[in-house]
Amino acid sequence: xxxxxxxxxxxDGFGRTVSYLRLSVTDRCxxxxxxxxxxxxxxxxxRDVLTLEELARLSDLFIRHGVRKLRLTxxxxxxxxxVMDLFRDLSRHLSNGALDELTLTTNGTLLARHAExxxxxxxxxxxxxxxxxxxxxxxxxxxxxxxxxxxxxxxxAQDAGxxxxxxxxxxxxxxxxxxxxxxRFAHERGMDLTxxxxxxxxxxxxxxxxxxxxxxxxxxxxAERWTLTPHRHATGGPARFMQVRETGGLLGFIQPMxxxxxxxxxxxxxxxxxxxxxxxxxxxxxxLRAPLRHSEAAALEAIRRAxxxxxxxxxxxxxxxxxPAIARHMxxxxx
Ligand code: SAM
Ligand code: SF4
Numbered sequence: 001x002x003x004x005x006x007x008x009x010x011x012d013g014f015g016r017t018v019s020y021l022r023l024s025v026t027d028r029c030x031x032x033x034x035x036x037x038x039x040x041x042x043x044x045x046x047r048d049v050l051t052l053e054e055l056a057r058l059s060d061l062f063i064r065h066g067v068r069k070l071r072l073t074x075x076x077x078x079x080x081x082x083v084m085d086l087f088r089d090l091s092r093h094l095s096n097g098a099l100d101e102l103t104l105t106t107n108g109t110l111l112a113r114h115a116e117x118x119x120x121x122x123x124x125x126x127x128x129x130x131x132x133x134x135x136x137x138x139x140x141x142x143x144x145x146x147x148x149x150x151x152x153x154x155x156x157a158q159d160a161g162x163x164x165x166x167x168x169x170x171x172x173x174x175x176x177x178x179x180x181x182x183x184r185f186a187h188e189r190g191m192d193l194t195x196x197x198x199x200x201x202x203x204x205x206x207x208x209x210x211x212x213x214x215x216x217x218x219x220x221x222x223a224e225r226w227t228l229t230p231h232r233h234a235t236g237g238p239a240r241f242m243q244v245r246e247t248g249g250l251l252g253f254i255q256p257m258x259x260x261x262x263x264x265x266x267x268x269x270x271x272x273x274x275x276x277x278x279x280x281x282x283x284x285x286x287x288l289r290a291p292l293r294h295s296e297a298a299a300l301e302a303i304r305r306a307x308x309x310x311x312x313x314x315x316x317x318x319x320x321x322x323x324p325a326i327a328r329h330m331x332x333x334x335x
Contacts, residue, residue: 115157192251196254
C-alpha cells in the first residue's frame with residue numbers, strides 16, 4: 001500500500017511522535033501570579049484570538065493525526081466565556097475513542113461553577129494550581145486571588161467525581177516552611193501534588209534568581225522528614241514521582257531547570273492566537289491561523305513542517321535566572 005502522508009503520525013526529526021496537545025484558549029487571567037505575569041499586563045485584543053470554531057478545527061486536525069491527549073489551558077481557561085462550548089464539542093472525540101483524555105489546568109477560582117459540566121463532558125482529571133494554603137500568602141503570590149474560591153472549586157470538582165492534582169511552583173522562603181502542610185492537605189484529600197521549578201519565562205518585575213528553588217535541594221530537605229520512594233507513576237510527561245510513605249500519596253517533581261526531560265517529549269503547544277510552539281524553552285513558533293483560513297491541508301502542512309523542526313532540547317540555563325531566557329510569559333502557552 002502506498003505511504004499516505006496525510007494520515008501519517010506527527011513525528012519530529014529525533015523520532016519523537018507527538019501525541020499530546022496543550023491548547024491555550026485565552027491569554028487572559030483573573031490572577032497575576034508573581035512568577036507568571038507582570039502586575040500590569042496588556043492582553044491581546046479579542047480579534048487576535050482564535051474563534052471557538054478555529055480552536056475546534058485545529059484540535060480536530062491534531063486528533064486526526066495522532067494526538068490522544070488534549071489539555072486546555074491559558075491564561076486561565078475558565079475565564080473564556082464560551083469555553084464550555086468548546087469542551088462540549090471536543091467531548092465527541094472521547095465518545096468515539098479518538099481521544100484518550102480531555103483535561104485542563106486551572107487556577108481553580110471558577111471551578112465550582114463549571115465542575116459538573118466538565119465532568120458531564122467526559123473530563124476525568126483536572127490540575128489545579130495552588131502554592132500555599134495561607135490566605136494572605138495566596139493573595140500576595142496571585143496579587144488578586146481569594147483562596148476560599150479555589151478551595152471551594154477543589155471541593156466541587158471532587159464532588160463532581162473529578163480527580164484533582166495540585167500543582168505548586170516551588171520558591172525560596174515561606175514555601176519551604178509550608179510545604180509539609182500542603183503535602184498533608186493534598187494527600188489527606190486523595191490528591192497528588194506536583195512541585196514545579198520556576199522557569200525564566202517573561203518579565204514579571206521580580207528577580208527570579210532570588211525566588212527560584214532547585215527541586216533537587218528541596219527534595220533533599222524533604223527526605224529528612226518524609227520517607228520518599230521512587231514511584232513508577234507514568235504520565236508520559238516531565239514529572240518524576242515519589243511516594244510519601246507516611247501519607248501514601250504521590251509527590252511529583254518537574255525539574256526543567258535542573259534535569260533534562262526533553263528526550264521523551266511528546267507534546268506541542270498552541271497559543272490562543274494560533275501559533276504552534278514545539279518547545280516551551282525555545283522562541284520558535286509557526287503560525288497556523290493563516291494556513292487554516294486557507295485550508296486544512298495547508299494547516300496540516302504547516303504543522304508537519306513545524307514538528308519536523310522541533311528542537312532537540314530546551315535552552316533554559318539554571319545559572320541565568322536573573323533575566324528571562326524567553327521573552328514570552330508562561331500565560332501565553334499555559335505551562
Ligand atoms: N491559569 C492556569 C493555572 O494557573 O493553572 C493555567 C495556566 S498557568 C500558566 C499553568 C501552570 O504554569 C500553573 O501551574 C502555574 O503555576 C505554572 N507557572 C506559571 N508561571 C511559571 C513559571 N515561570 N515557571 C514555572 N511554572 C509556572
Ligand atoms: Fe493566571 Fe495561571 Fe499565570 Fe497565575 S499561573 S497568572 S493563574 S495564568
